[in-house]
Amino acid sequence: MRLATWNINSIRARTDRALAFLERADVDVLALQETKVKDEAFPRERFAELGYEVVTSGFSQWNGVAIASRVGIEDVEVGFPGMPTWGDPAAAEARAIGATCGGVRVWSLYVPNGREIDDPHFAYKLQWLAALREAAAGWLEADPQAQVALVGDWNIAPLDTDVWDMGFFAGRTHVTPAEREAFAAIAEAGYTEVSRVHVPAEHTYTYWDYQQLRFPKNMGMRIDLTYASPALAARVTGVTIERNERKGKQPSDHVPVVLDIA
């Protein structure tokens, strides 16, 4: 099975790109982030034409996550237990959706950006990650053999070598010890970030800002990451970061990360 994650930065602006990628890379399950579309406007018919069923969590033009699968899609959960809210305490943001596809519990995750270190959004980001850690730890405690994938845009660069220049990030989010500790806590709960295992090369990025010619200059960040439970990590035989998807007409600012699962 091949499982991919991709912050698509608007599924409507890049439907053709997403579908072409599914076919070219022979992907069975695709976790999408930043779909930026409400559920009823998701172009699910286009996916259905290629044999993919789609489940979505979208709210207007902000955030939005989805999972497309051609190997079944069951037991859909919108949001994880204990997921914090932002703004309206009665309304969760569209940042997490889970579904079981081909025997794997897939979570498509869009971790809050955090904005600035002194912004309340940064505290929200840390709370969101702590709640995710609690939920993820619980899933493994309930079933140590569970096949769980926690994939998406984590908005955290875990290592200094996951950005082009740490000097640029002084005083900024994505690289702070607090964020990195929150990310590491998922590993402490028993998960393995398998893209690092299979693609250990330093300065291998998954995101390049649209501004300042960041992609031609290869000034990027490695923030799209793939945690797997022990039983699933043991089945991962390879990982591909699809750098070429940043090229061409109207790319997303992120590229897909693909897991090969035996």
Next chain:
DNA sequence: ATGGTGGAAAGTCCA
């Protein structure tokens, strides 16, 4: 091509 981000309930907010 001598510039320079892009997407969206847009005319501003978010990343």
